[in-house]
Amino acid sequence: MNPVQLLAVFAENKPDQLARVTAALASAHLNIHWIGIADVQKFGVIRFLVDRTDLAFDTLKQRGFTVSRVDVLAVEVEDCPGALHIVAKTLSAAGISLNNCSGFVFGRRAIILLETSDLELARQTLAHHGLKILSETEILQL
Amino acid sequence: MTLMYWQRDLETMPRDPLRALQLQRLQDTVARVEACVPFYQSQFASTRFTAAELRTLEDVRRLPFTTNADLRNHYPYGLVAVPPNRLSRLHTSSGTTGKPKAIFFSQRDVDQAAELVARCLIMVGATADDVLQNMMTYGLFTGALVVHYGAEKVGLLVIPAGPGNSERQLLLMRDFGTTLFHCTPSYALYLADFMERHGVDPRRDLKLRKALIGAEAHSEATRAKIEASLGIQAYNSYGLSEMNGPGVAFECEHQQGMHLWEDHYLLEIINPDTGDPVPDGDPGELVLTTLCREAMPLLRYRTRDITAIIPEPCPCGRTHRRLRRITGRSDDMLIVRGVNIYPQQIERILMAVPELGRNYLIELDGLDEMTIKVELSPAHFDGHVEHLVQLESRLVDKIRAEILTKPKLQLVAPGSLPISEGKAKRVIDRRVL
Numbered sequence: 260m261n262p263v264q265l266l267a268v269f270a271e272n273k274p275d276q277l278a279r280v281t282a283a284l285a286s287a288h289l290n291i292h293w294i295g296i297a298d299v300q301k302f303g304v305i306r307f308l309v310d311r312t313d314l315a316f317d318t319l320k321q322r323g324f325t326v327s328r329v330d331v332l333a334v335e336v337e338d339c340p341g342a343l344h345i346v347a348k349t350l351s352a353a354g355i356s357l358n359n360c361s362g363f364v365f366g367r368r369a370i371i372l373l374e375t376s377d378l379e380l381a382r383q384t385l386a387h388h389g390l391k392i393l394s395e396t397e398i399l400q401l
Numbered sequence: 402m403t404l405m406y407w408q409r410d411l412e413t414m415p416r417d418p419l420r421a422l423q424l425q426r427l428q429d430t431v432a433r434v435e436a437c438v439p440f441y442q443s444q445f446a447s448t449r450f451t452a453a454e455l456r457t458l459e460d461v462r463r464l465p466f467t468t469n470a471d472l473r474n475h476y477p478y479g480l481v482a483v484p485p486n487r488l489s490r491l492h493t494s495s496g497t498t499g500k501p502k503a504i505f506f507s508q509r510d511v512d513q514a515a516e517l518v519a520r521c522l523i524m525v526g527a528t529a530d531d532v533l534q535n536m537m538t539y540g541l542f543t544g545a546l547v548v549h550y551g552a553e554k555v556g557l558l559v560i561p562a563g564p565g566n567s568e569r570q571l572l573l574m575r576d577f578g579t580t581l582f583h584c585t586p587s588y589a590l591y592l593a594d595f596m597e598r599h600g601v602d603p604r605r606d607l608k609l610r611k612a613l614i615g616a617e618a619h620s621e622a623t624r625a626k627i628e629a630s631l632g633i634q635a636y637n638s639y640g641l642s643e644m645n646g647p648g649v650a651f652e653c654e655h656q657q658g659m660h661l662w663e664d665h666y667l668l669e670i671i672n673p674d675t676g677d678p679v680p681d682g683d684p685g686e687l688v689l690t691t692l693c694r695e696a697m698p699l700l701r702y703r704t705r706d707i708t709a710i711i712p713e714p715c716p717c718g719r720t721h722r723r724l725r726r727i728t729g730r731s732d733d734m735l736i737v738r739g740v741n742i743y744p745q746q747i748e749r750i751l752m753a754v755p756e757l758g759r760n761y762l763i764e765l766d767g768l769d770e771m772t773i774k775v776e777l778s779p780a781h782f783d784g785h786v787e788h789l790v791q792l793e794s795r796l797v798d799k800i801r802a803e804i805l806t807k808p809k810l811q812l813v814a815p816g817s818l819p820i821s822e823g824k825a826k827r828v829i830d831r832r833v834l
């Protein structure tokens with residue numbers, strides 16, 4: 260399987276939380292490719308994709324952050340109307356529900372990051388329908 | 402060779418001779434305070450009691466209680482029973498408000514307190530080969546020094562590290578092969594967390610095997626958490642400065658309640674409201690009378706600690722009765738929205754949840770608004786915000802079921818709550834009532 264690994268950091272809802280994380284990453288010369296924040300009032304989880312996951316994990320851990328790795332699938336679709344719908348329809352037809360989903364556009368390509376309880380099944384289903392799954396190396400080379 | 406007992410004859414003395422010894426020591430103590438402590442002279446006078454009337458152990462109920470307030474009001478020398486030149490050490494016990502309480506030791510008191518600690522150390526399987534890192538506060542607080550002297554008596558190597566500076570604690574543990582340590586439960590939990598955050602695996606990197614955990618009432622779940630996270634056995638230690646500090650009651654290898662050294666302390670459990678005795682096994686306030694103390698004998702001292710006697714004999718062979726884990730200090734009780742709550746009730750729930758870390762704080766604000774802040778466990782964080790939301794609501798439900806009022810709960814980052822070096826401050830009360 261070809262999951263993409265994101266890092267997730269627990270953050271209390273205080274003004275300087277994101278800056279503390281980005282400062283730590285910058286000091287280790289890590290490049291952030293994507294970032295997303297799931298926030299529920301008093302706390303949240305900051306997730307991001309960096310060029311060197313292991314180094315980023317160790318850097319954050321050493322600085323006392325509460326950090327974890329999360330596997331997601333990166334699906335590449337065309338940046339055009341209906342592209343996301345194809346992915347969603349394919350997965351729901353196979354009975355796979357999404358726990359989390361986000362996306363970004365790079366040039367003319369759209370990348371969707373998906374999380375489900377069974378990533379391998381989702382990968383097979385999407386690949387079977389001709390959708391392109393990106394590996395971590397591929398996504399970092401965008 | 403591992404010793405079974407430090408003072409076999411005294412520790413395993415059958416109940417009848419033990420009671421006879423207690424009576425004789427109680428009579429001596431009462432006669433001495435009647436002769437030379439003005440505070441007790443006036444107390445006895447007001448109830449028309451004379452030492453000669455004390456014929457059985459049950460007659461102890463005719464004696465007046467001694468309270469916190471009595472120690473403060475007669476600070477500093479009012480309860481001393483020996484001439485000043487016989488005093489050899491001062492400790493104090495700080496209250497939350499006002500004057501401290503002064504506790505004096507004669508040379509013999511210092512030595513006897515150390516003997517009791519030596520009993521406790523042997524009881525948990527310590528030997529002269531052990532290295533004890535003493536992480537209690539050295540100074541006016543009894544916690545560190547009394548254990549220090551007892552450990553030297555047994556022949557352990559003692560590292561007088563004092564509390565705090567976790568990096569240095571780890572360094573000492575590594576360099577000197579620490580096998581035993583002594584600290585508060587909150588600091589033990591903090592240290593486990595600190596190790597986890599710094600990639601230290603105590604089972605692999607250190608030689609720790611046992612811990613003496615005292616100075617704060619803590620729950621069975623907290624003990625389990627300390628033991629699991631550090632790979633050690635943790636023994637509950639009970640003491641209070643007014644009674645020489647650590648070594649009053651201590652767990653044996655069976656970890657089922659703490660043996661209270663009854664040849665040194667006469668124990669009663671009373672109903673804190675009426676002052677009447679409660680039947681063995683029922684919870685109540687622990688009241689202690691010193692039986693051997695020279696410099697500052699105290700009669701029927703109200704500890705404010707809630708516990709119960711375990712009347713059954715212990716398989717370790719010691720005949721001194723055991724106390725249950727202290728479930729709360731009657732002073733610690735909070736009243737929130739009309740409900741009586743002990744912080745330990747909340748702690749018990751929090752410490753049994755693996756996703757949570759080891760530090761928590763109860764904040765009371767405004768008009769009876771309770772917020773519980775609790776740290777997450779870094780090892781259990783999986784990066785899913787929805788799992789944290791579920792955890793939060795599960796905790797609120799559990800706590801509400803226990804304390805019958807709904808708290809606010811706030812998950813916070815590991816290491817973000819303040820840690821204390823002595824007794825942990827678990828409750829901050831900012832209510833305007």
Ligand SMILES: [Zn+2]
Pocket residue numbers: 653654655660715716717718719
């Ligand atoms: Zn025992």
